[in-house]
Amino acid sequence: DQQVKQNSPSLSVQEGRISILNCDYTNSMFDYFLWYKKYPAEGPTFLISISSIKDKNEDGRFTVFLNKSAKHLSLHIVPSQPGDSAVYFCASPYGGSQGNLIFGKGTKLSVKP
Amino acid sequence: KAGVTQTPRYLIKTRGQQVTLSCSPISGHRSVSWYQQTPGQGLQFLFEYFSETQRNKGNFPGRFSGRQFSNSRSEMNVSTLELGDSALYLCASRPGGQGRYGYTFGSGTRLTVV
Numbered sequence: 052d053q054q055v056k057q058n059s060p061s062l063s064v065q066e067g068r069i070s071i072l073n074c075d076y077t078n079s080m081f082d083y084f085l086w087y088k089k090y091p092a093e094g095p096t097f098l099i100s101i102s103s104i105k106d107k108n109e110d111g112r113f114t115v116f117l118n119k120s121a122k123h124l125s126l127h128i129v130p131s132q133p134g135d136s137a138v139y140f141c142a143s144p145y146g147g148s149q150g151n152l153i154f155g156k157g158t159k160l161s162v163k164p
Numbered sequence: 165k166a167g168v169t170q171t172p173r174y175l176i177k178t179r180g181q182q183v184t185l186s187c188s189p190i191s192g193h194r195s196v197s198w199y200q201q202t203p204g205q206g207l208q209f210l211f212e213y214f215s216e217t218q219r220n221k222g223n224f225p226g227r228f229s230g231r232q233f234s235n236s237r238s239e240m241n242v243s244t245l246e247l248g249d250s251a252l253y254l255c256a257s258r259p260g261g262q263g264r265y266g267y268t269f270g271s272g273t274r275l276t277v278v
Contacts, residue, residue: 094269
């Protein structure tokens with residue numbers, strides 16, 4: 052049973068436009084979320100996080116929105132750049148401890164020049 | 165400062181053999197976790213070590229084991245390899261405790277079982 056779901060395996064966006072990556076979760080006890088970016092042959096790189104006491108967190112071109120009632124979060128990248136092409140994972144720590152991250156299956160973003 | 169180092173980067177083993185993977189965390193980091201990435205299952209948690217003690221364990225068979233040394237370096241071992249163990253094995257470290265800090269991942273070890 053997937054507790055963190057990324058229903059879009061892939062997304063293609065034109066350079067300069069907005070990329071929106073979505074993530075849904077089923078466990079209402081999840082109160083912290085992280086986004087990771089992964090290039091082939093490399094480990095995931097931490098991008099941005101959000102606590103459930105907020106509904107938005109921004110860091111440069113990256114903004115994460117959290118809708119607790121819908122159990123949904125999204126990562127917005129504005130403007131998208133070709134270097135953003137990678138697989139993006141949404142994750143949440145199980146049981147409140149970051150020792151055990153539950154990951155979504157990822158969304159592969161392709162930003163075309 | 166140096167990142168998380170995993171060795172070897174690539175490994176080919178035969179079914180039935182055993183394998184040991186190594187992870188050196190960022191200096192000062194006391195928590196090390198291991199994850200398995202496969203195309204079908206995505207990233208799945210194996211176990212976490214903190215100060216040489218296993219703190220959390222994922223839903224994997226007993227063939228998967230690990231340990232952590234006093235210098236925080238960690239190893240994971242897979243015995244009696246099966247074809248389905250072919251995966252990217254990722255190690256991640258963080259300072260420790262229960263702080264809300266994102267893990268730093270290594271580049272992984274690509275294990276192929278033939």
